[in-house]
Amino acid sequence: MAVVSFLKRDVPIALIIIFAIPFLLYRYIDHPAIKAVYSELGFWSSIISMIGWGLGVVYLFQGEYAATKRNPSTTQYLAFGLLCGFSLLLVGMALTLPGDLNNPHYLWVYYAFYRSQTTAFYGLMFLYLCSAAYRMLRARSLESTVLLLSAVIYTMRNASFFTWLAPWIGPVGDWIMHYPNKGAASAAVICMAFGSILIAVRQMLGRERTAIEVA
Amino acid sequence: MAKEKVKERNIWQRIGLLDYRIIYTLVLILVAIPIWSPIGIPLRVGQNVKDYADALYALEPGSVVLCKFSGYATMLPDVEPIYMATWKILLSRPVKFLVLIQHPDSPSIIQYEFERLKPYIDEYGKEYGVDYMFFPYISMTEAAEISFTENIRDIFTEDLFGTPLDELPIMENIHSAHDFDLVISMSPEYDTRRYYVPYRIPLICWGTGTGLLPFVPPYYGYSVLGYCGGASQGGELELYSGFLGEGVKYNDAKNLAIIGLMVFIVVGNIAYFGEKLSKGGEK
Numbered sequence: 411m412a413v414v415s416f417l418k419r420d421v422p423i424a425l426i427i428i429f430a431i432p433f434l435l436y437r438y439i440d441h442p443a444i445k446a447v448y449s450e451l452g453f454w455s456s457i458i459s460m461i462g463w464g465l466g467v468v469y470l471f472q473g474e475y476a477a478t479k480r481n482p483s484t485t486q487y488l489a490f491g492l493l494c495g496f497s498l499l500l501v502g503m504a505l506t507l508p509g510d511l512n513n514p515h516y517l518w519v520y521y522a523f524y525r526s527q528t529t530a531f532y533g534l535m536f537l538y539l540c541s542a543a544y545r546m547l548r549a550r551s552l553e554s555t556v557l558l559l560s561a562v563i564y565t566m567r568n569a570s571f572f573t574w575l576a577p578w579i580g581p582v583g584d585w586i587m588h589y590p591n592k593g594a595a596s597a598a599v600i601c602m603a604f605g606s607i608l609i610a611v612r613q614m615l616g617r618e619r620t621a622i623e624v625a
Numbered sequence: 626m627a628k629e630k631v632k633e634r635n636i637w638q639r640i641g642l643l644d645y646r647i648i649y650t651l652v653l654i655l656v657a658i659p660i661w662s663p664i665g666i667p668l669r670v671g672q673n674v675k676d677y678a679d680a681l682y683a684l685e686p687g688s689v690v691l692c693k694f695s696g697y698a699t700m701l702p703d704v705e706p707i708y709m710a711t712w713k714i715l716l717s718r719p720v721k722f723l724v725l726i727q728h729p730d731s732p733s734i735i736q737y738e739f740e741r742l743k744p745y746i747d748e749y750g751k752e753y754g755v756d757y758m759f760f761p762y763i764s765m766t767e768a769a770e771i772s773f774t775e776n777i778r779d780i781f782t783e784d785l786f787g788t789p790l791d792e793l794p795i796m797e798n799i800h801s802a803h804d805f806d807l808v809i810s811m812s813p814e815y816d817t818r819r820y821y822v823p824y825r826i827p828l829i830c831w832g833t834g835t836g837l838l839p840f841v842p843p844y845y846g847y848s849v850l851g852y853c854g855g856a857s858q859g860g861e862l863e864l865y866s867g868f869l870g871e872g873v874k875y876n877d878a879k880n881l882a883i884i885g886l887m888v889f890i891v892v893g894n895i896a897y898f899g900e901k902l903s904k905g906g907e908k
Contacts, residue, residue, distance in 0.1 A: 433768065449779050452768030456780070459764035463729070517733060525698040532699050536882060540652050541645045544889035548897045562890060568834075568857060569883035570876060573669045580669060592842040599814060599843060 423616045430614060467497075560586050637903055641896030648889060655885040659877035666880045668873065674861040676851025678714065680807065680829045686719040688806040689799055691820075695811050696738075697730040703833045706859025706872025708738060711809065711831060713868040715757070716745050721795050725773075726762045727811075732785055735759055754793045759785040770819055774802035802826060811837065813844040813852075821848035834858070 429451065435441075436448040471493070478490045503516050547562075549555040566572035567583020612618040634642070658664075684690065692715075696708060715722050726732055736759075739746070751757065760781050763769065773780045777800060783789055790796045798804065802824045810816035811832045820826040827850050830841050834855025841852045853862050857879050860872030 436771075445775065448768065449772040449775065452766065452770075452772035453780060455766040456763045456769040459766055463764075517737065520698065520730075520733060521737070525701065528699040529702050532702070537649045537652055540882075540886050540889055541648045543886055544643065544648060544893045547890050548894050550897070558890070558894075562887065565883055565886065568855075569880045570668045570857075571666050571880040571884060572887075574667050580671070584672070587838070588842050588845070591839060595840055596843040 419616065423614070426613050430610070471497075560590070635900070635903060637896045637899035640892060641900060643889075643892075652882060652885050655881040656878045658881060663874070664877045664881075666877050668860055668864050668876055670861040670865045671858065673845065673852050674858050675865060677829050677831075677853045678851070678862060678865050680827070680850040681711070681714045681718065684718060684720045684807060688720045689804055690715065690720055690722040690807045690809060691802075691805045692722055692724045692809045693727055693811055693816070694724050694731055694735055695727040696734040697728045698734075700833050700836070701734070703856050704831065704854075704859065705738075706856050706870055706875070707831045707853050707862055709742070709870050710859060710862040710866055710868050710872065711853075712738065712742055713745050714866050716742065716749050716751050721799075722757045723795070723799070724757065724759045725765070726760055726785070727765055729762055732759070732762050735785075754784075754788070755795055758793055758795050761785045774819060774824065776801055813837075813841045813849050817844050817848040830854070 432444060432447045432451060435444045474490050474493055478486045499519070500516075503513065503519070543561075547554075547558045549558055563579060564583045564586050566576075566579050567586075573580045609618055681690075692711075694708070696704070724735060726735060739753075746752075761783065762785075763780065765773070769780055777796075778790060781790060784793060802820060805820070805824070805826050808816055808820045808826050808828045810820075810828045810830050813828060813830050816828050821828060828844070828848050829850050830837055830844075830852040832838075832852075832854050834857070837852065837854035841849055841854070845852060853859065856872055856875045858872075859870075860874075860876045863869050863872045
C-alpha cells in the first residue's frame with residue numbers, strides 16, 4: 411500500500427517539482443546553464459507530447475474494444491471494424507507508398523473523404539445553431555434581451571447585406587466586439603492566468619488530484 | 626394523447642415550436658441558392674481586415690515573417706480563403722517567410738496549397754528555400770517554442786523535406802526570434818507572451834471565426850496590428866488585396882444563411898410575445 415502511494419503520489423509530485431524548477435528559474439534568472447537545461451527540456455517536452463499522440467491511438471483501440479465486448483451490437487462491431495479498417499489503410503499507405511504524406515493516394519483519401527466528412531460535421535453546427543437560436547434567443551427578461559440584441563447586431567454586422575442595408579450596424583457591431591467583449595475577454599484571460607498559477611502551486615503541494623493518482 | 630396536445634396549441638405556440646426539420650430544410654435551401662445562381666451581395670471590408678493587410682504591405686523589403694500555420698481538414702473551409710490570400714500577398718512582396726507548422730495534418734495541406742499557388746510563385750519569381758521555407762511538424766509545447774525563439778536550430782535542424790537548415794539560403798541570417806519582423810499567429814494570447822512581450826515583434830492574427838474573433842480584441846491595437854477570422858473576413862481580405870478567390874464566393878451563401886437565422890429569431894420572438902399577449906387576453 412505504501413509502495414503504491416509512493417508511486418502514485420510522491421513520484422509524480424517529485425517529478426513536477428524537479429521539472430518546474432528550471433522552468434521557473436528561466437523566467438527570472440538569465441544564466442546560460444539554466445537556458446541550456448530549459449532548452450533541453452523544451453526539446454524533450456515535444457517528444458513526450460508526440461508519444462502522447464501514439465498513446466491516444468492505443469487508448470482509442472482499447473476503449474473501442476472494451477465497448478464492443480460490453481455491448482456486442484452490430485453497430486458496435488461495425489464501428490470497431492471501420493476503425494480497424496481505416497487504421498490499416500492509413501498505416502498501410504504510410505508504410506508502402508512512396509512520398510509518405512504527400513503521396514497522391516493518401517492525399518486523395520484525405521481530401522476526398524476525410525476533409526469532406528469533417529467539413530460536413532462542421533457545417534451541421536450551423537443548422538443546430540439556427541435551431542437553437544430560434545428556440546433560445548427570446549426576449550424573456552432584461553438579461554436575455556441584452557443578449558438577444560447583442561447577438562443580433564453582431565451577427566448582422568458579419569453579413570454584408572445588413573451593413574449595406576443599414577450602415578450603422580457595422581460600427582455598432584464593432585463597438586460590441588471591441589468594448590463589452592474586450593472587457594469580458596480580458597477578465598477571462600486574467601482569471602485564467604491566476605487560475606494557472608493556483609493550479610501550479612496546488613500541483614507542487616500535491617493537492618491537485620488531476621496531476622497525481624492517474625489511473 | 627400527443628395529438629390532442631397538438632390540437633390544443635394556439636397559432637402562436639405552433640409558430641414558436643416549429644419542427645427542427647423545417648428549420649434545417651429552409652436553411653439548406655437558402656445556402657444552396659447561391660451555388661446555383663450567385664447573387665453578388667456587396668462586401669464591406671472591416672477595419673481589422675484592412676489593418677491585417679496593411680501590416681503585410683507595410684513590411685520593408687527583406688523583412689522576415691514567421692507564419693504559424695495550423696491548417697487541418699475540419700477548419701479549412703472557414704480559414705483557407707485567409708491562408709490563400711495571405712500567401713498571395715506575401716509572395717507578391719519582397720519579403721521572406723518561414724512557415725511554422727503546428728498540426729499533424731498541416732504538412733500535407735501546406736504543400737497542397739503551394740501547389741495551387743504555383744502560378745503566383747512563378748509570376749513573382751519566388752523560390753522555395755530562398756524566399757520561403759517550411760519547418761517540419763513537431764508538437765510545439767510552451768517550452769519548445771521558447772527554445773525555438775531563443776535559437777531556431779535548437780529545435781529544428783532540417784526543413785520539412787529533410788534539407789539541413791544551414792543549406793537553405795533563406796536561413797543564412799535567421800537564427801532566433803530577434804530576426805523576425807512580424808508573426809502571423811492563430812492565438813493572440815500565447816504569441817503576445819511568446820513574441821511580443823520578450824521581443825516586441827508585432828503580430829497579426831488569422832483563424833476561424835469562432836476560434837479567433839472573440840479572443841483577439843483585448844490585444845488588437847497593442848500586440849496585434851490587425852486580424853482576419855473566418856471565411857467571410859477571408860473574402861474581405863481577398864477583396865481588399867485584389868487576390869479574389871473562394872472567400873468572395875462564400876459571401877452570398879453566408880449572407881443568405883444569416884438572413885435565414887435572423888428571420889427565425891424574429892419569428893421566435895413574435896411567437897413568444899403573441900403567446901404572452903393571447904394569455905393576457907384570456908385573463
